Amino acid sequence: MSTTTTTTHPNAPAPTSALNASRTISTAARVLRQLRHDRRSIAMMILIPCVMLFLLRYVFDGSPRTFDSIGASLLGIFPLITMFLVTSIATLRERTSGTLERLLAMPLGKGDLIAGYALAFGTLAIIQSALATGLALWFLDLDVTGSPWLLLLVALLDALLGTALGLFVSAFAATEFQAVQFMPAVIFPQLLLCGLFTARDNMHPVLKTISDVLPMSYAVDGMTEVLHHTDMTADFVRDALIVAGCALLVLGLGAATLRRRTP
Numbered sequence: 001m002s003t004t005t006t007t008t009h010p011n012a013p014a015p016t017s018a019l020n021a022s023r024t025i026s027t028a029a030r031v032l033r034q035l036r037h038d039r040r041s042i043a044m045m046i047l048i049p050c051v052m053l054f055l056l057r058y059v060f061d062g063s064p065r066t067f068d069s070i071g072a073s074l075l076g077i078f079p080l081i082t083m084f085l086v087t088s089i090a091t092l093r094e095r096t097s098g099t100l101e102r103l104l105a106m107p108l109g110k111g112d113l114i115a116g117y118a119l120a121f122g123t124l125a126i127i128q129s130a131l132a133t134g135l136a137l138w139f140l141d142l143d144v145t146g147s148p149w150l151l152l153l154v155a156l157l158d159a160l161l162g163t164a165l166g167l168f169v170s171a172f173a174a175t176e177f178q179a180v181q182f183m184p185a186v187i188f189p190q191l192l193l194c195g196l197f198t199a200r201d202n203m204h205p206v207l208k209t210i211s212d213v214l215p216m217s218y219a220v221d222g223m224t225e226v227l228h229h230t231d232m233t234a235d236f237v238r239d240a241l242i243v244a245g246c247a248l249l250v251l252g253l254g255a256a257t258l259r260r261r262t263p
Helices: 021-036 039-059 064-096 099-104 110-138 148-172 176-186 188-193 205-211 215-228 234-256
Strands: none
Touching (some): 021 039, 021 110, 039 064, 039 110, 064 110, 064 148, 064 176, 064 215, 110 148, 148 176, 148 215, 188 205
Protein backbone atom coordinates (compact mmCIF):
# COMPACT_ATOMS: atom_id res chain seq x y z
CA MET A 1 0.00 0.00 0.00
CA SER A 2 1.34 3.42 -0.94
CA THR A 3 2.45 5.76 1.83
CA THR A 4 2.70 8.86 -0.33
CA THR A 5 1.17 11.93 1.34
CA THR A 6 1.74 14.57 -1.31
CA THR A 7 -1.35 16.53 -2.32
CA THR A 8 -0.31 17.32 -5.87
CA HIS A 9 0.41 15.28 -8.91
CA PRO A 10 4.12 14.38 -8.95
CA ASN A 11 4.55 15.53 -12.54
CA ALA A 12 2.49 18.69 -12.18
CA PRO A 13 4.52 21.88 -12.30
CA ALA A 14 4.16 24.19 -9.34
CA PRO A 15 1.69 27.00 -9.95
CA THR A 16 3.23 30.40 -10.35
CA SER A 17 2.27 33.26 -8.07
CA ALA A 18 2.93 36.28 -10.28
CA LEU A 19 0.10 37.63 -12.39
CA ASN A 20 0.85 37.01 -16.06
CA ALA A 21 -1.02 38.89 -18.79
CA SER A 22 -0.83 36.14 -21.44
CA ARG A 23 -2.09 33.46 -19.04
CA THR A 24 -4.88 35.75 -17.87
CA ILE A 25 -5.99 36.52 -21.44
CA SER A 26 -5.83 32.84 -22.39
CA THR A 27 -8.05 31.95 -19.44
CA ALA A 28 -10.52 34.69 -20.35
CA ALA A 29 -10.62 33.52 -23.98
CA ARG A 30 -11.35 29.94 -22.88
CA VAL A 31 -14.21 31.06 -20.64
CA LEU A 32 -15.69 33.21 -23.41
CA ARG A 33 -15.50 30.30 -25.86
CA GLN A 34 -17.44 28.14 -23.42
CA LEU A 35 -20.01 30.86 -22.73
CA ARG A 36 -20.54 31.28 -26.46
CA HIS A 37 -22.29 27.91 -26.48
CA ASP A 38 -24.42 28.76 -23.41
CA ARG A 39 -27.05 30.95 -24.99
CA ARG A 40 -29.28 31.01 -21.93
CA SER A 41 -26.52 32.48 -19.75
CA ILE A 42 -25.66 35.06 -22.38
CA ALA A 43 -29.32 36.03 -22.75
CA MET A 44 -29.69 36.32 -18.98
CA MET A 45 -26.61 38.50 -18.61
CA ILE A 46 -27.31 40.83 -21.50
CA LEU A 47 -31.08 40.96 -21.90
CA ILE A 48 -32.66 40.54 -18.47
CA PRO A 49 -31.53 43.93 -17.05
CA CYS A 50 -32.96 45.58 -20.17
CA VAL A 51 -36.23 43.67 -19.87
CA MET A 52 -36.54 44.57 -16.18
CA LEU A 53 -35.92 48.26 -16.89
CA PHE A 54 -38.47 48.17 -19.70
CA LEU A 55 -41.09 46.64 -17.41
CA LEU A 56 -40.27 49.10 -14.63
CA ARG A 57 -40.70 52.06 -16.96
CA TYR A 58 -44.25 51.04 -17.88
CA VAL A 59 -45.16 49.97 -14.36
CA PHE A 60 -44.73 53.67 -13.55
CA ASP A 61 -46.20 54.82 -16.86
CA GLY A 62 -48.52 57.26 -15.11
CA SER A 63 -45.75 58.59 -12.87
CA PRO A 64 -42.58 59.13 -14.93
CA ARG A 65 -40.95 61.06 -12.09
CA THR A 66 -41.03 57.93 -9.96
CA PHE A 67 -39.20 56.05 -12.69
CA ASP A 68 -36.64 58.86 -12.87
CA SER A 69 -36.06 58.71 -9.11
CA ILE A 70 -35.46 54.96 -8.85
CA GLY A 71 -34.57 54.00 -12.42
CA ALA A 72 -30.98 55.21 -12.13
CA SER A 73 -30.42 53.18 -8.96
CA LEU A 74 -31.94 50.05 -10.46
CA LEU A 75 -29.80 50.55 -13.54
CA GLY A 76 -26.91 49.61 -11.28
CA ILE A 77 -28.68 47.02 -9.15
CA PHE A 78 -30.09 44.86 -11.97
CA PRO A 79 -26.66 44.21 -13.59
CA LEU A 80 -25.17 43.42 -10.18
CA ILE A 81 -27.84 40.80 -9.46
CA THR A 82 -27.72 39.12 -12.87
CA MET A 83 -23.91 39.01 -12.98
CA PHE A 84 -23.88 37.54 -9.46
CA LEU A 85 -26.26 34.76 -10.44
CA VAL A 86 -24.68 33.84 -13.76
CA THR A 87 -21.08 34.08 -12.54
CA SER A 88 -21.67 31.99 -9.42
CA ILE A 89 -23.45 29.24 -11.37
CA ALA A 90 -21.00 29.22 -14.30
CA THR A 91 -17.96 29.11 -12.01
CA LEU A 92 -19.54 26.37 -9.92
CA ARG A 93 -19.92 24.28 -13.08
CA GLU A 94 -16.19 24.72 -13.68
CA ARG A 95 -15.48 23.50 -10.16
CA THR A 96 -17.82 20.51 -10.20
CA SER A 97 -16.82 19.41 -13.71
CA GLY A 98 -13.17 19.18 -12.68
CA THR A 99 -12.01 21.98 -14.99
CA LEU A 100 -10.56 23.99 -12.12
CA GLU A 101 -8.82 20.86 -10.83
CA ARG A 102 -7.04 20.42 -14.14
CA LEU A 103 -6.18 24.10 -14.43
CA LEU A 104 -4.73 24.23 -10.92
CA ALA A 105 -2.46 21.31 -11.83
CA MET A 106 -0.91 23.48 -14.56
CA PRO A 107 1.63 26.30 -14.16
CA LEU A 108 -1.22 28.76 -13.79
CA GLY A 109 -1.32 31.14 -10.84
CA LYS A 110 -4.49 31.64 -8.83
CA GLY A 111 -4.31 35.31 -9.69
CA ASP A 112 -4.17 34.49 -13.41
CA LEU A 113 -7.17 32.21 -13.08
CA ILE A 114 -9.40 34.56 -11.12
CA ALA A 115 -8.33 37.55 -13.25
CA GLY A 116 -9.14 35.58 -16.41
CA TYR A 117 -12.62 34.74 -15.17
CA ALA A 118 -13.14 38.36 -14.11
CA LEU A 119 -11.94 39.61 -17.51
CA ALA A 120 -14.27 37.26 -19.39
CA PHE A 121 -17.35 38.08 -17.36
CA GLY A 122 -16.28 41.73 -17.21
CA THR A 123 -16.35 41.86 -21.01
CA LEU A 124 -19.96 40.71 -20.95
CA ALA A 125 -20.64 43.17 -18.13
CA ILE A 126 -19.49 46.03 -20.37
CA ILE A 127 -21.92 44.96 -23.10
CA GLN A 128 -24.70 44.47 -20.56
CA SER A 129 -24.17 47.86 -18.89
CA ALA A 130 -23.91 49.71 -22.21
CA LEU A 131 -27.16 48.21 -23.51
CA ALA A 132 -29.06 48.83 -20.27
CA THR A 133 -27.81 52.42 -19.99
CA GLY A 134 -28.58 53.19 -23.62
CA LEU A 135 -32.07 51.70 -23.29
CA ALA A 136 -32.83 53.67 -20.12
CA LEU A 137 -31.57 57.01 -21.44
CA TRP A 138 -32.53 57.06 -25.09
CA PHE A 139 -35.54 54.77 -25.31
CA LEU A 140 -37.16 54.86 -21.88
CA ASP A 141 -36.40 58.58 -21.40
CA LEU A 142 -34.71 58.28 -18.02
CA ASP A 143 -34.05 61.89 -17.01
CA VAL A 144 -30.67 62.40 -15.35
CA THR A 145 -28.86 65.67 -14.73
CA GLY A 146 -25.33 64.31 -14.97
CA SER A 147 -23.34 62.74 -17.77
CA PRO A 148 -24.56 59.45 -19.27
CA TRP A 149 -20.93 58.28 -19.19
CA LEU A 150 -20.87 58.56 -15.40
CA LEU A 151 -24.10 56.58 -15.25
CA LEU A 152 -22.51 53.92 -17.44
CA LEU A 153 -19.40 53.89 -15.26
CA VAL A 154 -21.36 53.13 -12.09
CA ALA A 155 -23.48 50.51 -13.88
CA LEU A 156 -20.29 48.82 -15.07
CA LEU A 157 -18.69 48.92 -11.61
CA ASP A 158 -21.85 47.38 -10.16
CA ALA A 159 -21.79 44.60 -12.76
CA LEU A 160 -18.13 43.92 -11.98
CA LEU A 161 -18.96 43.83 -8.27
CA GLY A 162 -21.67 41.26 -9.00
CA THR A 163 -19.11 39.25 -10.96
CA ALA A 164 -16.64 39.34 -8.07
CA LEU A 165 -19.28 38.30 -5.54
CA GLY A 166 -20.40 35.45 -7.80
CA LEU A 167 -16.84 34.16 -8.18
CA PHE A 168 -16.38 34.30 -4.42
CA VAL A 169 -19.56 32.55 -3.28
CA SER A 170 -19.18 29.76 -5.86
CA ALA A 171 -16.45 28.32 -3.63
CA PHE A 172 -18.98 27.63 -0.87
CA ALA A 173 -21.68 25.91 -2.95
CA ALA A 174 -21.76 22.25 -3.92
CA THR A 175 -24.66 22.49 -6.40
CA GLU A 176 -26.22 25.14 -8.62
CA PHE A 177 -29.22 25.21 -6.30
CA GLN A 178 -26.96 26.09 -3.38
CA ALA A 179 -25.34 28.82 -5.46
CA VAL A 180 -28.75 30.40 -6.05
CA GLN A 181 -29.49 30.14 -2.32
CA PHE A 182 -26.63 32.52 -1.62
CA MET A 183 -28.60 35.30 -3.26
CA PRO A 184 -30.90 35.90 -0.25
CA ALA A 185 -27.87 35.92 2.03
CA VAL A 186 -25.59 38.14 -0.07
CA ILE A 187 -27.83 40.30 -2.26
CA PHE A 188 -31.17 40.79 -0.48
CA PRO A 189 -29.78 42.43 2.70
CA GLN A 190 -27.86 44.91 0.54
CA LEU A 191 -30.97 45.56 -1.54
CA LEU A 192 -33.03 46.37 1.55
CA LEU A 193 -30.37 48.55 3.18
CA CYS A 194 -28.90 50.37 0.16
CA GLY A 195 -31.25 53.36 0.39
CA LEU A 196 -33.46 52.40 -2.55
CA PHE A 197 -36.66 52.11 -0.50
CA THR A 198 -35.93 54.79 2.09
CA ALA A 199 -33.09 57.15 2.85
CA ARG A 200 -30.40 55.43 4.88
CA ASP A 201 -30.42 58.31 7.37
CA ASN A 202 -34.01 57.35 8.27
CA MET A 203 -33.07 53.79 9.23
CA HIS A 204 -32.47 52.47 12.72
CA PRO A 205 -28.92 53.44 13.77
CA VAL A 206 -27.81 49.80 13.80
CA LEU A 207 -29.10 49.21 10.27
CA LYS A 208 -27.60 52.53 9.15
CA THR A 209 -24.21 51.38 10.44
CA ILE A 210 -24.52 48.07 8.62
CA SER A 211 -25.55 49.83 5.40
CA ASP A 212 -22.42 51.99 5.63
CA VAL A 213 -20.20 48.93 5.03
CA LEU A 214 -22.26 47.36 2.22
CA PRO A 215 -21.02 48.15 -1.30
CA MET A 216 -24.49 48.37 -2.87
CA SER A 217 -25.17 51.42 -0.68
CA TYR A 218 -22.39 53.30 -2.43
CA ALA A 219 -23.55 52.08 -5.83
CA VAL A 220 -26.96 53.65 -5.18
CA ASP A 221 -25.35 56.81 -3.77
CA GLY A 222 -23.20 57.11 -6.89
CA MET A 223 -26.22 56.81 -9.16
CA THR A 224 -28.03 59.43 -7.05
CA GLU A 225 -25.12 61.83 -7.51
CA VAL A 226 -25.38 61.47 -11.30
CA LEU A 227 -29.13 61.91 -11.10
CA HIS A 228 -28.92 65.29 -9.36
CA HIS A 229 -25.57 66.88 -10.31
CA THR A 230 -24.32 68.05 -13.67
CA ASP A 231 -20.63 67.57 -12.86
CA MET A 232 -18.62 64.84 -11.23
CA THR A 233 -18.71 65.48 -7.49
CA ALA A 234 -16.30 64.43 -4.76
CA ASP A 235 -19.01 62.19 -3.32
CA PHE A 236 -19.38 60.47 -6.68
CA VAL A 237 -15.64 59.81 -6.88
CA ARG A 238 -15.71 58.40 -3.34
CA ASP A 239 -18.67 56.15 -4.10
CA ALA A 240 -17.14 54.85 -7.34
CA LEU A 241 -13.80 54.15 -5.67
CA ILE A 242 -15.48 52.26 -2.82
CA VAL A 243 -17.46 50.06 -5.24
CA ALA A 244 -14.33 49.40 -7.31
CA GLY A 245 -12.28 48.70 -4.20
CA CYS A 246 -14.88 46.25 -2.89
CA ALA A 247 -14.85 44.43 -6.23
CA LEU A 248 -11.06 44.10 -6.12
CA LEU A 249 -11.16 42.96 -2.50
CA VAL A 250 -13.75 40.27 -3.22
CA LEU A 251 -11.75 39.12 -6.26
CA GLY A 252 -8.74 38.72 -3.98
CA LEU A 253 -10.82 36.67 -1.57
CA GLY A 254 -12.07 34.63 -4.51
CA ALA A 255 -8.49 33.83 -5.52
CA ALA A 256 -7.80 32.67 -1.96
CA THR A 257 -10.66 30.14 -2.18
CA LEU A 258 -9.21 28.46 -5.28
CA ARG A 259 -7.72 25.19 -4.20
CA ARG A 260 -7.50 21.61 -5.35
CA ARG A 261 -10.22 19.45 -3.85
CA THR A 262 -8.62 16.11 -4.69
CA PRO A 263 -5.13 14.75 -3.96
